Amino acid sequence: xxxxxxxxxxxxxxxxxxxxxxxxxxxxxxxxxxxxxxxxxxxxxxxxxxxxxxxxxxxxxxxxxxxxxxxxxxxxxxxxxxxxxxxxxxxxxxxxxxxxxxxxxxxxxxxxxxxxxxxxxxxxxxxxxxxxxxxxxxxxxxxxxxxxxxxxxxxxxxxxxxxxxxxxxxxxxxxxxxxxxxxxxxxxxxxxxxxxxxxxxxxxxxxxxxxxxxxxxxxxxxxxxxxxxxxxxxxxxxxxxxxxxxxxxxxxxxxxxxxxxxxxxxxxxxxxxxxx
Amino acid sequence: xxxxxxxxxxxxxxxxxxxxxxxxxxxxxxxxxxxxxxxxxxxxxxxxxxxxxxxxxxxxxxxxxxxxxxxxxxxxxxxxxxxxxxxxxxxxxxxxxxxxxxxxxxx
Numbered sequence: 001x002x003x004x005x006x007x008x009x010x011x012x013x014x015x016x017x018x019x020x021x022x023x024x025x026x027x028x029x030x031x032x033x034x035x036x037x038x039x040x041x042x043x044x045x046x047x048x049x050x051x052x053x054x055x056x057x058x059x060x061x062x063x064x065x066x067x068x069x070x071x072x073x074x075x076x077x078x079x080x081x082x083x084x085x086x087x088x089x090x091x092x093x094x095x096x097x098x099x100x101x102x103x104x105x106x107x108x109x110x111x112x113x114x115x116x117x118x119x120x121x122x123x124x125x126x127x128x129x130x131x132x133x134x135x136x137x138x139x140x141x142x143x144x145x146x147x148x149x150x151x152x153x154x155x156x157x158x159x160x161x162x163x164x165x166x167x168x169x170x171x172x173x174x175x176x177x178x179x180x181x182x183x184x185x186x187x188x189x190x191x192x193x194x195x196x197x198x199x200x201x202x203x204x205x206x207x208x209x210x211x212x213x214x215x216x217x218x219x220x221x222x223x224x225x226x227x228x229x230x231x232x233x234x235x236x237x238x239x240x241x242x243x244x245x246x247x248x249x250x251x252x253x254x255x256x257x258x259x260x261x262x263x264x265x266x267x268x269x270x271x272x273x274x275x276x
Numbered sequence: 277x278x279x280x281x282x283x284x285x286x287x288x289x290x291x292x293x294x295x296x297x298x299x300x301x302x303x304x305x306x307x308x309x310x311x312x313x314x315x316x317x318x319x320x321x322x323x324x325x326x327x328x329x330x331x332x333x334x335x336x337x338x339x340x341x342x343x344x345x346x347x348x349x350x351x352x353x354x355x356x357x358x359x360x361x362x363x364x365x366x367x368x369x370x371x372x373x374x375x376x377x378x379x380x381x382x383x
Contacts, residue, residue: 002320051335058305058341065298072293076349076364083371090378137360174375208342213372215339217379226315226331233338234312237305 004038008228009235012052016239020060021247022259023203024181025053025211028266030232040228047223050215052236057208059240060201060247067248069201071141074156074194078184078202081163082210085170093175102274105172105183109267112186116260119190123148123253128193130155141198146248154198158191165191173210181207182266185259196252200259293352300348304341308334343372 011033019026027049034045064070130140139156169183181203188199218224247255290296311334319327350365 005316005319051338054338054342055305055308058301058308058338062298062302062305065294065301068294070294072297072349073361076346076361076368079346079368080364080371083368083375087371087375087378090375209346209368209372212339212342213375213379216376219336219339220380224332224335226328226335227319229335230312230315230331233335234309234316237309237338 005227005231008034008038009231012232012235013239013242015052016056016059016236016241017243017246018239018258019053019056019181019236020204020240020243021200021250021255022181022262023185023200023207024056024262025049025207026056026236027053028262030236034228034232043223044225044228047215047218048225048229048232050211050218051224051229052232053211054208054215055233055236056240057204057206057211059237060204060244061208063241063244063248064201064204067146068141068143069198069248070205071139071156071194071198071202072205073137074139074141074188074192075202075205077137077139077159078163078166078188079206079209081166082170082173082184082206083213085167085172086174086210086213087170088167089171089174089176092171096175098176099274101172101175102270104274105176106267106270106272106274109182109186109263109270112190113260113263113267115190116186116256116263120256120260121253123251124152124195125154125193128155128157131157131159133159141194143195143198145197147251152195154195155193157193162187162192170210173214182263186263189256196256197247197250200247200255290352290355293349296352297345297348300345301341304337304344308338308341310334311337346372 015026015029030049030052031045034040034048035042061070134156139159140154142151142153145152165187166184169187172183184203184206185199188194188202189196312331315327315330315334318330346365346368350362350369353362353365
């Protein structure tokens with residue numbers, strides 16, 4: 001029991017470090033580890049993972065907010081898409097063929113993985129012209145990049161397309177229980193042209209909110225098992241704080257390179273799930 | 277054009293929203309971490325019932341944090357008379373509430 005708790009705790013720290021750096025929930029680490037290595041039932045693992053998304057988001061957000069890496073205005077604008085999307089997903093669940101959705105979202109991820117690979121050497125987006133709505137909502141941002149040692153001012157574009165993609169990412173989260181951050185980061189990076197570090201930090205900030213509504217439901221159903229979720233959450237929280245401290249000191253292009261294999265893996269896994 | 281602006285967002289008599297939200301998140305995660313760590317400690321002492329209660333309290337504190345964060349952001353926007361963003365927060369809060377309600381009735 002003690003050894004198992006300690007092992008879960010250590011793996012959770014790792015998940016927290018990567019999750020916070022990449023703006024992901026870390027479910028792709030937590031769920032398979034708990035089910036395959038520790039024989040935890042799927043429902044319990046998913047519930048623990050959902051609660052741990054909040055831990056990743058909250059733990060890392062403190063450091064990111066203080067460095068102004070998180071763009072709170074962009075986050076709140078896009079949260080409208082993710083939260084209404086998650087709601088629609090929950091409403092239409094059962095009316096749609098899940099296999100088809102897995103393949104569709106898998107292909108979408110493969111495409112954004114390919115785009116991300118093409119731009120892997122770009123440190124910061126260049127020549128971004130803000131659209132009118134972005135100017136009106138004052139979505140532009142500014143942060144101090146510790147790695148480059150200078151203040152980065154950036155503009156945001158694709159305000160409406162970004163919101164639409166977030167709506168669909170919310171549907172994916174509501175329907176398939178996946179995609180905490182894996183859709184959000186590429187949308188902010190490729191459509192809204194936000195610097196990669198600001199994209200992962202803002203994604204990180206947003207994922208906690210969507211996860212919270214799911215977690216409340218799991219709690220009410222009794223799927224959250226304190227003896228499993230407790231060590232997971234504590235580890236992820238600690239890992240997320242460490243990951244955030246590490247992330248602000250890394251180059252955007254390095255973080256992007258870490259993101260690419262994960263997006264490709266997730267794309268293939270989803271297509272496989274749709275086909276099998 | 278953006279390089280000459282002294283600050284991105286117009287000056288406000290209050291502290292920036294990021295700092296307020298960061299403080300809220302720090303308090304929330306600190307309370308959660310302390311309760312969960314105390315729970316795991318109690319579990320190691322063999323008091324399972326007390327441990328479960330402590331960990332559950334910690335998890336609930338963690339769960340409440342992002343919801344409080346949206347509400348706090350909404351209140352800050354109202355204070356700054358930024359009605360547009362206050363409405364955006366309201367949309368988020370309503371869909372979260374509806375999601376929780378639906379999840380519990382259909383789950």
